[in-house]
Amino acid sequence: MLQSKSFVKKTRQGRVVKVVREHYLRDDIYCGAPSCKTCDTSAARLSTSASTVLIVDTNVVLNQIVLLENPAIDDVVVLSVVLEEVRNKNLAVYNRLKALCTNSLRKFFVFSNEHHKDTYVKEMVGESPNDRNDRAIRVAALWYQSHLGVNTQILLITNDRENKRRAIEEGISSETVESYVRSLGKPDLLDLVVPSSSAGVSMEDVEDLRPSKKKVIYSEHKPMSEITSGLHHRVYHQGKLRVNRYNPFEAYVGSESIGDEIVIYGRSNMNRAFDGDIVAVELLPQDQWRDGKSMIIADDEDDEEEDVHLVPSSADDAPRNENLVQPTAGSVAPVSGRPAGRVVGIIKRNWHSYCGSLEPMPMPAAWKSFGQKNYFIGDRDTENEVLLIENDINTRPFSSQVLACLPPLPWSLSSEDLANANREDLRHLRVFSVDPPGCKDIDDALHCMPLANGNFEVGVHIADVTNFVLPGTPLDEEASQRGTSVYLVERRIDMLPKPLTEDICSLRSDVERLAFSVIWEMTPDSEIISTRYTKSAIKSCAALSYVEAQARMDDSRMMDPLTTDLRNLNSLAKIMRLRRIERGALTLASPEVKFEIDTETHDPLDIGMYQIREANQMIEEFMLAANVSVAEKILRHFPLCSLLRRHPSPTKEMLEPLLQTAAAVGLDLDVSSSKALADSLDRAVGDDPYFNKLIRILATRCMTQAVYFSSGDLSPSEFSHYGLAARLYTHFTSPIRRYADVIVHRLLAAALGIAKLPPIFLDGPQLMSIADNLNHRHRNAQMASRASVELHTLIYFKKRPTDTEGRIVKIKSNRFIVFVPKFGIEGPVYLVPKGDKGADWVNHNPTGQSSSSLSSRFVKQLFAANGGISC
Template identity: 85%
Template sequence: MPMPAGTGSVAHALFVSKDRRIPKIRIQTRQLENLLDKRIVVAVDSWDCLSRYPSGHYVRTIGEIGDRDTETEVVLIENDINSRAFSSQILACLPPLPWSVSSEDLSNPIRQDLRHLCVFSVDPPGCKDIDDALHCTPLPNGNFEVGVHIADVTNFVHPGTPLDDEAAQRGTSVYLVERRIDMLPKPLTEDICSLRADVERLAFSVIWEMTPEAEIILTKHTKSVIKSRAALSYIEAQARMDDSRLMDPVTTDLRNMNSLAKIMRLRRIQRGALTLASAEVKFQIDTETHDPLDIGMYQIREANQMVEEFMLAANVSVAEQILKHFPVCSLLRRHPTPTREMLEPLLRTAAAIGLNLDVSSSKALADSLDHAVGDDPYFNKLIRILATRCMTQAVYFCSGDLSPPEYLHYGLASPLYTHFTSPIRRYADVIVHRLLAASLGIYKLPTIFQDRPQLTSIADNLNYRHRNAQMASRASVELHTVIYFRKRPTDTEARIVKIRSNGFIVFVPKYGIEGPVYLTQKGDKGGGEWFVDEQEQKIKKMDGSVSYSVLQAVMVHLEIVEPQPNRPKLQLSLI
């Protein structure tokens, strides 16, 4: 937002950045009228040592401040996300549409014809980029044949092509509240690679023979052709499993899969896998205006957990296979063990409410979290959210860069892990598909895998892109939260998750929102009449008349305020 300070046709203005950490920037412009109340991009040119502000120049206008599309564009720029349309060179790499499985594909000796299997997919509602599908067939010996079928993206994305270079650079698809920024062009993500119902598609399959106790007896990896019988949403899959009148093949297979998944999940938890929680917010979006109509926390169903269990198992199975063949150039994913210092905030909070958490191992922590149940239904979820906050992010790495003990994925309690199940939306999985194909002798390993420094830099870029995508998703949620509450000031219940010197941070379970509640106003000297008891994790009035403690329920008022022009934010205040 420029402030004019000049005469004549060239105006001198101060540009105020959206990011508070950046100083105001002097610019000169002939079109000041057009820039007021706009989000603009400014480049810094120099900073005179005698000047309070750096000097820069206007680059381009993004749009009106406060407009949803403008603010979404700002989120993308701030998180270095490439949302440009795919170039003609990239699109030239795609097979022509309409595409279908050819007779060459079917007669190819590397590919198994699995079109006879009852394959189905289970995804979030409205999902078009379907990466994965499943099957579960009872065998004559009482065991089950279970398959995870993943879109065969590398059949279409070849190393060293403009399409591959672009995907490698983007690293991941980015999911905002109202739109998706694809890693690969739409013809691939929504049609050619998407494992939609009733069409033949190419897949990369992991197939196990499992006992009814979910013990794996045999594992096979193969390229395949499948034909999905049903593309279900989590809600539909759950409704089918729950409806005892339904006995059709898909529903029966779903139930069998679910009973295997429950055993697998239990076993994973017994090994010490953590069931962590995050505050995932879901918006219901108006199809016409794209404005949020409703907001709430994301519901996890048994069907979600069933799919997750088999995806985890496929990822572990593929990690073992590629590492066995390529010990120094496999792309894996690890989650470092948190240090005692990192877990300190969680331990302090727990101790204050008389909860003893054992953090000596992931198993000990998982068990402690399971026992942390109070009368409050949100209590356990809150403790898990706090535990998640103490962890570092899981990261991609090249197997040759670390020693095997460091490969551990702490959260999943798995000594080995990778990403194989989402190649439509993650480039890491594309790399892993190439490793897997080479390990089976289907293709030669691309030359890049001989170049360790290059692989390390690919892993670094993937970590950077992955993190930016998460930050952009969160910023998009914050933007839509502001839009939603702008016309809807609300009173609701919240839980205190952290005590601060001037108030506390609360979590609002109904909306999955978190924010500060201030007890003292800015400018109060020495926190006014409040003091913090670190030991008990309480903030108290000096006279002892009122106190607030961690995990306590409070009523808060939510409304949008603009403390500074054009910086609207959600304010939470105590009722």
């Protein structure tokens, strides 16, 4: 049967068009009950003995997903109208519901009521879409009731009073969530029920003790139509809101329409917008624009704590143009150049999970436990969980479907693997790996062999993950969702299940493993003569740590073959590095710290800067070379669908803060190209040993992050990697912990003709969405690692007030920002007690401001005096 759906739609250009679509109604949609005699039962999912079948309403799914996820609730029919409504309202809940419906252990059945000839309902005149959907649910429930007969009870679960009343009128048994769960007689389930405001005691009945509840705090957001016309008439300005890292009540909106950043002060001006939202901003009258100085006489809310932070590592999360306006010397500038504004509407929310804390009310009316654990602020486990949730990191254990994809354990190299004509047997080679101490997921190993003609054969062997992770399997899906492993200070969240990560794929010493190898012939001057790619079988002879490898190279008494290999590699790497730097690769610095963790309590015992040795640089050099070689190979074979990594050149504006700071110290940086910048960074040496490093950190902060992309989406001129000064770059060397590398492995295998290219690569939009997801996950993983380091730093200093040296990197009107190189942390130090804001302590001289700041040494006394940083 055919139904025509017709509706009116507004196009992106603002025109109104009528859309007519076909909507087929069918008679071959089955009910999903195995006991049914009329339907095809091959795809049935409900249990055979089900006496009650539940049909859930949309609001129940949206509010009670935790309850539905409990295995006690089963035999549920999910109607497609409900699925659609849930998808439109909350994507996260939709995904959880979808997981439930696909889980073979749960008895959730999806019934396409919208395409069934008996359950499709047409919208009646004057009926709202919501009412129509409710009616569709009731019609479907009624159909089920007559279809399954008297032996099975159909129960419509809804918390909507009106829907329930009508259902009962029409002869469908219907219950609210609470009454249904109560009837099950399982008190622990009752804890999972989220009390809804429309059922039971409504919130209005309880008198609210908080006076603020009655008052209008924020002005209402403008409707979208008004915002669009306002943007059109240039009354409003659109941009992405970025909150100041040090002050949650100050934000910036970069606006193209006025070509400057609009500053937004205070909570009410920010009007419920969060960091990352796309907002519409209205400019305040010019007399309300404040200069940098009056920032301190801010709203009452401004007295919140400013926290100590790790240094932001790239421009993406550091506010830009911070130093743009410098008040004129000594005077209180009457009009500043920075426009101020207030948010009038949010165009696009940056949806994302946030964590907050509850403060008990003075008179707790009814304090209900939600059946979850109690969490306390400052508790390490709590804070850890918070940072995982806020960065949207999936820590759930791998599902049974995923684990089913693993090869049987214990795994060992089989004769079939060796018999494979595409796999070369390289077990006779002296292969070894160098990694950080305690590394269990070893995904790269090297070998170096002098050839008779004086050249070297150098091989990089990467764990052959794609041999185990086949495209399209649940394991592959899961890995592509997770995107990357996440490294926290005391914990690692794997992308692949543990047996793969730590055993089957890990290139440990003295075991035979499968690898994907890139083998070069190099001259002693590190010129690559030929490159060969092959799948291989290797046997690593040693898994060294960086320290061990360094010690072997430095110890002149050691002359064993392994050490010789190391020295050869090192000398090759040095030349390669030099050449790379000559091409203009930047050596950027980011302060990395390292913790020693107490094995029992997991509290940090010691903290220090991560030391970079020659051995680290040696490994890095060969990994870079392998990545570049692979990038060239896959791009040559698949010019339209290769996954590459690019680092866009920073624009002039982005480098502005660096240039200003440098100019303040009397340093002239040339930023015309990466080479020029690299050279001038090399020349920037002050009396202070940390000076160069600081400048490099500042430079790093001006750059955006490198991103993955599909080569079909951009023109070849945009492929280049600025930071590495490489024309092409990709990620090939860590497939155990990055999904991008898995994709690249598949591309390379297809390029060599070993495997077929999975069809997903031909689907441009999907490839792009994978690249986007990888970028997003990569970034979140970095943020989480940083937050974890930050957390442990705080825990460490909580017990140990420390005196140490710091460097001032920035001077603000009432505070300055201090960087402590030893621990890699940065934080503000207030010079004025916080209550006494008006005090005018600075007679500052803008040009002098940072010249003193970068070179002067401040001793921690100041910190102690102000309590700013003694965490």
